[in-house]
Amino acid sequence: METIFQPLETKVLDVITETPTIKTLVLKPPEPIPFRAGQFMQLTVYGEGEAPFTPSSSPFETETMEITILKAGRLTEAVHRLKPGDMVGLRGPFGKGYPLHKFEGKELLVVGGGVGLAPLRALLNALFHDLDKFKRVSIKYGARNPDELCFRRQYQQWQQLPGVDLEVTVDSANGNWDGKVGLVTNLLDDTDIHLDNAFAVSCGPEIMLKFVTLKFLSIGFKADQIYLSMNRKMSCGMGICGRCNIGPYYLCKDGPDMNFADIQQYPDVFG
Amino acid sequence: MFQISRQKLMDGFKRFNSAYPFYITTAQDENYQFQYIPINSWEETFFAISPIRTAQPLKSFFYQPVQKVAEYPKTNGTEDDFQPLAIIGPKACDLQALKIIDKVYAEGEYPDTNYVRARKNHIIISTDCLNAGKYCFCTLMNYQPYPESDFDLNLSQIDDRFLIEVGSEKGQEILDTFFKGTRKAPDSLVKAREKLRKKVTEQVKKQNENFHYYQSHQNAIERHLDSEIWADLGKTCVECGICTQICPTCHCFLLYDLPREDRYERIRVWDSCFFAGYSRMAGGLTPRLKLADRFKNRFYHKFDSYVTNFGVEACTGCGRCIEGCMGNIDLRVVLTELEKRVVLKENLDLI
CATH class of the missing domain: 2.40.30.10 (Translation factors)
Known part of the structure; x- marks a missing residue:
């Protein structure tokens, strides 16, 4: 059967x-x-x-x-x-995916860490497909060192798209790196995004997500403007095996990209 | 409502057993179990209505502890050993528990094919509880120690006669096909059943009279999401996971794959939210690393998020978790303590 x-x-x-x-x-x-x-x-x-x-x-x-x-x-x-x-x-x-219709007409601040850029690339590709629908796509990406930068071959192409900007940083530099050094949260300090018409999206390791979220909030984003790609162990993918919950939400079924306003009240939101 | 004599009931079971293998409750010792009776091996001595629910939860016939759920690469006409069963003797708490699991396995966006097939095809002949088990608290959860629905047939023993209530079309068909010599039950017999039922209900209520719930458990838990109280309430937990394994509503599982000769099998095994590895991820991050958080999560799931998601608490008061706990943790005590503190706090706030 x-x-x-x-x-x-x-x-x-x-x-x-x-x-x-x-x-x-x-x-x-x-x-x-x-x-x-x-x-x-x-x-x-x-x-x-x-x-x-x-x-x-x-x-x-x-x-x-x-x-x-x-x-x-x-x-x-x-x-x-x-x-x-x-x-x-x-x-x-499985899962719900990003609410692209909600993002229409908005500025999007997309923040990735490490391999967290991988799921975000599906989002970016979807945004790039209909770029005229979105006001701006501002990408901030950080990795541990230059060797760990994912999709490096595509950065130039992304930056050339109208309404798209990209900033990249590494935690620690080596040999040939003449770009920014520091945590990805540093890139958010002087963002010129228009907070009243924007959404922030992030995907990366849990510890990065935590500090990126705190940064989003400190620069003025409201919780319901923030979408986080949350990670928990998942076995079934359908909300029935039990383990990936944050509060009453099963990340596999209700996420994995969650609006921070829905989950911020739960003490175990960041592990 | 029908009545049948003991002898005719036994004859009926013999005929019924020629078509279905049985699992029937046995009552030889203090722990009541289901005994397997293959087709055509019925003996009258097998028949015994257990006084209370079995140690084994009814869910295990519908959602097995270890079960092959897929194999790959796909072969044509994979073997399938599904066999419709007749399960004789489960109690009301277990029937209601299946309804609670239905919300997840049968009524969601992705119905579980194995579970749904078992639910459709297994026959349930339930029985009334004959007394209150030491740990029973169904009345505290607003259930009764006798089935009112969700069975195919229900059997109540009154002296040497049996009252049969039909709960489904399938039940009627089975009664008509296999059980000869039924008669319409007289009112006196139905009244006698009511009396017995009332007696057992009062017994359950009596032994739980020290537990009073003033408000919803959901509210009490919501107020303690960030509390230290869980470490205290769960301090004797040894993480054995028995409370989740024998719980009739717990339904968490893990999938894993095994190599076979020429293909791979996907196995589904019961899991427990009390195990640290339950949510451990690659890279080592483990949400709910502290036992207190896992302890809280069990109560949160049963009495809070289940209510949010499905409108019902995931507990029917069978008491298995209390009986099985090596740390003497009593679910009723945990809920009562939470409520006490909420009430205390509300009173303090008033002052």
Whole structure:
């Protein structure tokens, strides 16, 4: 009997090395998997199990799907061993995704940390697809060091888009880096975003999310103008296995991108 | 409402067992269990109505502790050993608990196919409680120690006669097909059942009279989300997870994949929110790392977020968690303590 836990067998077309610890899988699902920016997939590595990842490719690209993954544990180490031609499994998409209609006519401050830029790239690609609908897209991105900057090859292209600006920083510089050094929160100090007509969006490690959120609030964003890509362990993806809740919300079903106003009251919001 | 003699009931079970394997309650010792009776192996000596609910929650027949839920790569015509069962003897607290789990597994956006199939096909012949178990508190949760709905047939023993109540079309069909010699029950028998039911209800109420809930548990928990009280209330917890495993409404699980000869199997196993690894992520971040936070989360889930999401508390007062707890943690005491503090605080605020 076909169950809701059955993965869709999917071929790995290509594996792109983004950084020493981040790879992008280019996948060719047997049939297109429509998704909204911010929605995620459960990726099966054969025999290893499943983990949730948000596609990093555009929702408007339906023939292939890209998922960008940091090597962080047993399953993701297996992901990094995958080669073109290997098979993986997909379930999904799950979650709500970003409320793009709410973002229309607004300025968007998009703040990423490390591999957190991967899920944000799906959002950015969706925004770039209809740039005239959005007033401005201001991207702030930070990584630990220059080697860990994800999608570096695309920054120039993004910056050239009308209404799009990008600032990049690294926590600590090495050899050839002549860009900014410091935490990504530093980039938010002198933002010229118009707070009365803006939304802030962030994705990154939990500790970064916490301080980015505090910074958003301190520069004048209200809680309901902030969308955070929240992470918890997820097994089912459908709000039934129990573990990914913050308050009454199941991040897999109600998120993973949550409006901060909905979750700020819960003591365990940042782990 | 029908009555049937003991002998005719036994004959009926024999016929019924030729079509369905049974799980039937046994009452040999203090812990009542379900006993498996394969097709065509019915003996009259198997029949015993357990006085109270079994140790094993009813959910385990619908949502098994360990269950293969998928395999890949997909093969044509995968083997499937699903077998409709007749489950004889569950009590009202467990029937209501299944309804609570239905909200998650059957009525949500993604119905669980295995669960829904079991719910559709298993036959439930429930029975009234014959007394109050030591830890029972169904009345405190506004339930009763006798089934009023959500069964196919319900059986009540009055002396040497049995009263059968039909709860579904399927139940009527089974009664008509397998149980010969039923007669319409006289009012006197129905009244006798009412009397017995009232007696047991009073017993449950009596043993819980020291617990009074003045307001909703949800309110009491909302007021303690950021409180130190949880560390205190849960200080004897040893994180064994038994309260969640035997709880008839707990439904958390984990998926994992196993290699087989020529394919992989996906297994679903019961999990427990009391285990630290329950929410541990790659990279090591563990939300609710402190036991007190996990302890709080169990109560938060059952009595707060479940109400928010589904309009019902995820507890039917079966008392298994109290009975099974090695740390002597009593759910009723926890709820009462929370309420006491809210009431105390409200009174202080008034002053």
